[in-house]
Amino acid sequence: MPQESSHRVVVIVDANSNPFELGCATEVFGLRRPELGRDLYDFRLCSPDPGTVMRDGFFTLTGVAGLDAADQADTLIVPNRPDIDTPRRREVLDTVRRAHTRGTRLVGFCSGAFTLAEAGVLDGRRATAHWQWAEQFRARFPAVRLEPDVLFVDDGDILTSAGSAAALDLGLHLVRRDHGAEVAASVSRRLVFAAHRDGGQRQFVERPVPELPDESLAPLLAWAQQHLDTALTVPALAAHANISPATLHRRFRAQLGTTPLAWLTGERVTLARRLIELGESRLDVVARRTGLGTATTLRTVLRRETGLTPSQYRRRFGQGGLSRQAG
Known part of the structure; x- marks a missing residue:
């Protein structure tokens, strides 16, 4: 129960x-x-x-x-x-x-x-x-x-x-x-709902029906989520989609109401939070698996996004912290 x-x-x-x-x-x-x-x-x-x-x-x-x-x-x-x-x-x-x-x-x-x-x-x-x-x-x-x-x-x-x-x-x-x-x-x-849409995304995007059926970002987003631990950059995303960085920016703005870099950072932070919650205490490992690079960058980005340091975040949302909350 x-x-x-x-x-x-x-x-x-x-x-x-x-x-x-x-x-x-x-x-x-x-x-x-x-x-x-x-x-x-x-x-x-x-x-x-x-x-x-x-x-x-x-x-x-x-x-x-x-x-x-x-x-x-x-x-x-x-x-x-x-x-x-x-x-x-x-x-x-x-x-x-x-x-x-x-x-x-x-x-x-x-x-x-x-x-x-x-x-x-x-x-x-x-x-x-x-x-x-x-x-x-x-x-x-x-x-x-x-x-x-x-x-x-x-x-x-x-x-x-x-x-x-x-x-x-x-x-x-x-x-x-x-x-x-x-x-x-x-x-x-x-x-059965998207796990994370940042509050800063646009409410409504006026756009015509695409002339080409292959302009959806969905395949690229799914691929990027599986490769966050690699050196993904905006040019790398554009290259994988076989389009220019400028076109990639336009499609992100039109379809998601955000920029490729903002989306990529948000996905990396979400993955970092989940890894910390599941018990990974080695910040260099978390940074590497999320593509954030270094423990210093991880600390900076996590604090900016959550207001908490990694250790504070672990105490509050890690498995031990959640057990205490549940009790």
């Missing part, structure tokens, strides 16, 4: 909330994890009403806790809905403000950024929201530092994501932040 987690994730569901984002939260934070031998989170739903009519009357949610359950949250996911012009209810906004004052981690999926902004907790903070609402958001909340062209923004104790599918990206980012890259990879495998 999996051991229960003490970290409580609570989702506030309000009138006209989107079922998809609620499903994302449930899939990432609410499922039992027998394959891990422990549950990652204590997950609860709450609502200000005994019966909550979901978006467009698709169904009515009943049988969940009252709004006071949010006062016990370690992470609080705020309501989101498509009618962004209708003000949120005072009792919901008051609940969000109390949570922020307590130091609770706040999460807004898609239009949930509007809920956080209405509560006043985003003033002076970084956030994102769905690209189609960027202008309305800026007009209503000029004190918020909106980043409209990214998948999600991690601003420490307040995190926001863009349109619906980015809720999964942010959810997996939180799992990675709380439990490490190996656990996040396990959750993503169960979801």
Whole structure:
């Protein structure tokens, strides 16, 4: 029987909330994890009403806790809905403000950024929201530092994501932040979802249908992931794809919304995190197997990406650290 987690994730569901984002939260934070031998989170739903009519009357949610359950949250996911012009209810906004004052981690999926902004907790903070609402958001909340062209923004104790599918990206980012890259990879495998899309990737890329059927980066990405321990460079990637570095850059920008170097570094860091979590303590070995070169480079890059030194990362997310967390 999996051991229960003490970290409580609570989702506030309000009138006209989107079922998809609620499903994302449930899939990432609410499922039992027998394959891990422990549950990652204590997950609860709450609502200000005994019966909550979901978006467009698709169904009515009943049988969940009252709004006071949010006062016990370690992470609080705020309501989101498509009618962004209708003000949120005072009792919901008051609940969000109390949570922020307590130091609770706040999460807004898609239009949930509007809920956080209405509560006043985003003033002076970084956030994102769905690209189609960027202008309305800026007009209503000029004190918020909106980043409209990214998948999600991690601003420490307040995190926001863009349109619906980015809720999964942010959810997996939180799992990675709380439990490490190996656990996040396990959750993503169960979801059959990409293990890692960096928050800085673009939300939406306008591009025509390719004239040639062989312009997809998928074969190159799969090959590169199997050869991270070699001297992969951007010119080497371009050469393997039989295109110029300039063309490779254009395709990465068009298809992934990032650069080849940024993608390559992200993959190497993710592999390094997983190796450390699985017990590899020799930094030179980790650096060599990930293509990061030296232990010094590994330390620098890991600290930049996670805020932790390799030894700190090992203590927090290594097998011994996770056993202590599970207990």
